[in-house]
Amino acid sequence: MAKQTRGQVMILSKKIPKILISALIIISFLLTVIITDYGTGLFADTPKIKVFIDAGHGGSDPGAIGFGFYEKTANLDIALRVKSKLEAAGLAVVMRRTGDTGNSLDEIVNMANSSGADIFISIHNNASLSPYSHGTETYWSANGVAGSSQLAGLIQSYVISATGRANRGVKTANFRVIKNTTMPGALVECAFISNQTENALLQTADFREKLAIGIAGAVKKFSEGIIKVDSGGTTSGSTSGTQSGTNYSDVSTPNSSGFSIGFNTPPNGATVAGSFVLRGWSADLKKTTPKKLSIIEVYKGTEKTRQNLLGAITNFDTNVMGSTGILDGGWQLTISCDLLAEGENIIFVYAYDSDNNFSTGNIKMNVLKSGTVPENLNINPVAKPGGPYSGEINKDVSFSGSASYDPDGIITSYLWDFGDGTTSDVEKPVHAYSKAGNYTVTLTVKDNGNKQSAPVTTTALVTDPAAATTETTATQNSGSAQLENVSNNTSFVGYVDISEAALLKLFTDRNSTKLERAKRIAPLYIKYGKLFNLRADIAWAQMCHETGFLEFTGDVKPEQNNFAGIGATGGGVQGNSFATEELGVIAHYAHLAWYYFAGDVNEYCNKNYDPRHFGTGHSNYTGNTTLGFLNGRWAPGATYTDKIILFANQIIQAANSSGLTATTAPVVSVTANAGQDKSGNAGESLTFDASTSIIQASGDITISYSWDWNGDGTYDQTVNTAVVKHIFETAGVFDVILKITLPGDIQSTDKIKVIINSIPVADAGGPYSAKAGESITFDGSKSADSDGTINNYLWDFGDGTGGSTVKPSHAFQEPGTYIVKLTVVDDKGVSSTTVSVNAVITPSTDTSQTSETTAATTTTGSGGTNSSATTATGSSTETTATDTTGSTTTTTTGASSQSQTTTTKTTDTGTGATTTETTVPNNPPTANAGGPYSANAGEQITLDGSKSIDSDGEIKEYLWNFGDGSTATGQKPSHTYTSAGNYTAKLTVKDNLGTASPEATATVEIKQAQAQTQYPVNTTIITNSTSVVGYYEVTEEQLVSIFVKRGSTKVDWARRLAPLYIKYGKIFNIRADIAWAQMCHETGFLEFTGNVSSIQNNFAGLGSTGTGIAGNSFATEELGVIAHFAHLAWYYYSGHINQYCNSTYDPRH
Template identity: 25%
Template sequence: MKLYLDPGHGGSDPGAGGHGLKEKDIALDIALKIRSILTTQYENIQVKMSRTGDTTKSLSERINEANAWGADFYLSIHCNAFNGSARGYEDYIHTGLSDSSTTATYQNIIHAEVIKLNQLQDRGKKKANFYVLRETAMHALLSENGFIDNAQDAALMKQSSWRQKVAQGHANGIAKAFNLKRKQQQDDPDTGTEYKVIAGSFKSRDNADERVTFLRSKGIESFVDTVSISGVTWYRVQAGAFSSLDNAEKRLEEVKMTGIRDAFIIAEDSRGTEDVEIPSGYSILGQTFLSPEHMNLFVKNINPDALELGIYYSTFGEYYGIRGDIAFAQAMHETDYLRFTGVVHPKQNNFCGLGATGPDNPGASFETPKEGVLAHLQHLYAYASIKPLPDEYPLVDPRFDLVARGSAPSWVGLNGKWAVPSTTYGQSILGLYEKMIINARENLENVLKEVKG
């Protein structure tokens, strides 16, 4: 089945607006979510989108593309506007079609599935002579997902979880109408989770638009996603949404290569619930995403007197190809947020418990905090890689040669090795890293609120 998915408006055409929202942004986010659900959860479906970013495209260009591609179904996503008092959901097929037509049957099915989830008043199934319904060579439906100028509908539109529900309703309807077969879970371990790359979050819409313009100049498509956090409206610049975490990481790296440092990844499940759950098989080797400043802010929220080690974990993490921010989380786990409430003493500069076995043996000591972090990263490198240790820095890890090289390529692989006999050591580190990501996002939003407000 070939679906041509058309988020309405875009670029120089914002569509309707109201309550700090633009139709083009809401439509695009819903459409991207529909694509993600369908392509990750169902077999034998191809999705082509008229746009995946904030780009300008004429109606004739969209129709010609869909017709030339030979789509089986054309779905156009929109939001409505009237006078601020109208509310609800409605969808349209072409006025020349009968109620017994195949297109009308598809409308009946999709309409019913959307209404189940979208929390909007049902304004009914309608017909119109819209261009995208008249000129398409395939079955076509246009949905109007709430009134953007209505305060109650707009409040829903600001919620990512609501947009996810709307997308899920459309996807459920398409799957039912076209008898799509659901993929087996083992063939698709990422089913239901979407990883979004957020390239900045702003209180000012103008600042968010400037970031989008900058990214587009660098060849990276993005758009502004409006969210409400603790009753405050934020404009988040989304630079991609992926069913694969690896692909999201690649896009995040592309964004950071442009000089943007306040980018991060969020994960969203099929219900629209945002989280930052890190897969248990997450590798030790990989990219460091959190900045040194974010690492330092995280620990200082708990221990204001903590050393600022972020720059060392970032620098050595990049050099050895190790996820330095997760190594930092491991250090926080080992040292109780640098308060050293265990057997290791602060003056040892031993941030990962190297060689510590008990009160009578507090482990290795290092001359400086920098050297202590270096030893930590070298010890992780021994576990994660079988390659020779790069030689720019001297070997300061006294236990490097005691490690079975490459025996723990993932963080949970450290279970029973770094911590004995713990079976949840790696999971604890990843859980702490999740908190670091959330904290980084909150700190960024607070800083931007002060600067921009």
């Protein structure tokens, strides 16, 4: 079978009958590939097999956690080993992550689909409630791409052969990453992290290497069935092949937004210098009514951070292509090479629709940061020496330059300089140093065009175990004193002078993103090292080891890891972090004191500061004060201190080589935080809050907050308060920069993006006139939105009716002057200011009606002459009277007995001209109090007067009387009745001329409040023996906390659902906490929702927000929750327990 993916054709040949394709034309975004009689095999469109590896989880998502070991850690190590083996076999590899970073499932799918990969593998490790579950299993999706089942079968077979673990088989599942990716894909669960035996295996490099050998071997075997189309469009073994239309590079597969992304110029893999224009298009080619593009964002690399943002586009050129056409799809952006790295860069483009859904595509650029692009260019290779390395004197240290690469060729030679006068010319040299020291190791590589890389350095720390003293007791008091390297025999007790700069060098040498955080806590480690008389350099090294250089902080209970919470900046989540960073540092030292001192050494040695500090009797104290003591106490059975020794000696080497042993003055520092990206409307006041910025200073100081509102480098407003308001008068995307300045010109900046929407402008046309009964066509087509489109037109014709189109038609039945109002709403949901226009309706002159005029009467008196006449026409009567002043009063009375009187006065100015004044009377508004209403005593109720109208003006005031002695104003006031009973609420409204309406009433029934049921609180661990029946008290925050702790993007969603689970848990008398946990498990914490038929998964529709697609989701989230509980009731009750237990709510009931 064949499947079209990104302009490539894949034909499955393994384990299924061969399929001969005689003529297959695939048109994919103007890239045409014609393939004829290629024989059997899997076909792809690039000359090198490319594998996309997803190392599962990462960042704030640890995956499964077993015995303190994170799944994400094992996944990444295995994935990197697989990468190395596949590249050694000649395959190209794209890694989803190479460090501890996280991506959403949609982002992973987008990254894979836009990478041009031919094979997708996702590496995970399993977990189960049963501690006995073990073995390996591999998944493929029946809804995925042809070849996936064969790939999964090979991986399962090869891994079992390599590891000898239990074979749990090949299985199918619709995991999003293997269902929605557009190449053969498989997800392997290597082992069970929840099984103690396999957990221990996963923590060994030997077992992870075996897993990698198995996975890589399977992928290599599978790749042998892929025949690649070369640059000329032919393949080995093929008879013919052509390729045309090379204007575009890789095109993304539409994902959540439905957009496709294509690039016009420059071509994929081009070399650029100075600056270049990136041109492309993004559009919905599939929908009959294509979605509109809202914004384009361009990033360097895969991570969507402000630092990586190259630019954004909100205005698009009209460009029509494809069968359904591209609406506003063309775009271009000039990119400066100064923003990119020298050499190879991958640029990612994200296309968003108006609902903030997106698709992504990428393109590769080779960048020269100076000069111009010469002909026959050969790009310099890039040296990657690895490290840092460590070892002992006279013992071999293994180096590796295998990560080095050449963007347009291959590495042909390696030149190592080990920093001790010796060199090597092999890729992976082995070298032994004769003297201890911290050596600078340099690697330079050359490519097949004889181009040489820039020299890149790493370090090799070499120690002499024999030179380490049994115990270091002398305190270094002099700034010039030399510190000795530490070992397991070094005493932790006895403070040694060390500077903040020496501590921080561990972070600066690693280009750590946590340097600012390290700067804040370094003086705290020195301060409390002195107070506890413990070595700050070793404690700092231990902190770096335990927290991964501050990458893993704030998300572990303090009793589990007593200094993991130092990442908190105050107000830490209860049980998950310390309230302040200082308390985290104190807790670290207090716990060390519990091991190293026989009794309390200061006021901090108690449970208030260290949750694991047990009383005053330090039972763990043995008199052994060495660092090696922690191997048996801190981490029993483990060689715990190896990394601590390595890091501590790096600190000491930095101090000794730079004279940094003398402690420095306390640091005054600031880390600016401008808050989250914002959006708003032009002319709207927005609040900017910098109060979460981290400022470390003592005493009363002046802090200046400067704001640059348009990113032009000029700070437009400087204040001394953290919170400020600003109004953007025009629409657009603005880079807002915050600069915080402390005394001594200590500064820090932060930048956020602000998207300002232009408020649409309504234009009702007119004025309009017609006769009663005649149709008028109103015209709102001149309404406009400068940065979007008008989606809704809201007309109020002034007679109680309205319209919703651009040019609605309407016939007024009665004469008079009507005030017609128009409000428009743009594509972002923003409403315009309401505009008004007059519609003058004169009496009908329908000839089918009869007209009778009574005899005119004239009365002459001392005041002059008065005359009157009456005309009856059809169903209305018109009376005209003229008095001595020249005023004419016309009264028209319709069949409804309502009348409208118009007074016209004509005055002779004495110059032969006349002036005429016409007065149209004001009709009173009509109040509508809504209702009827009902509630319980003590509950708040909202009354609604929004249906009140004014036929010839607008309502300006609402006057309520609730019937219990209370009053209020406003269109929709809220009120609480304290006593049960029947009340009459009264409403009077006033229009813009101050005319009051007749009083309107509504009934309000207030019932006696029901006594609240007291539910038990759970105090025991839930097991398989726990009953689901019988509601237990649980709070919304307790339910939502499981999302908060994971850093989930679905926290707001969970907050909407939590009260519903509590509400219906009580109604069904079923445990809401267990039902909530089931929902989290089944929906992947609300990641998989709304796309499964309700009869297949009875609460899969939780993601819908109303009017769900028939058969694919519930109409509302509440119905989805009801269906969940109703289905549980079907299992747990012998009969119906309430009105929801039927197929109306749960299709499987």
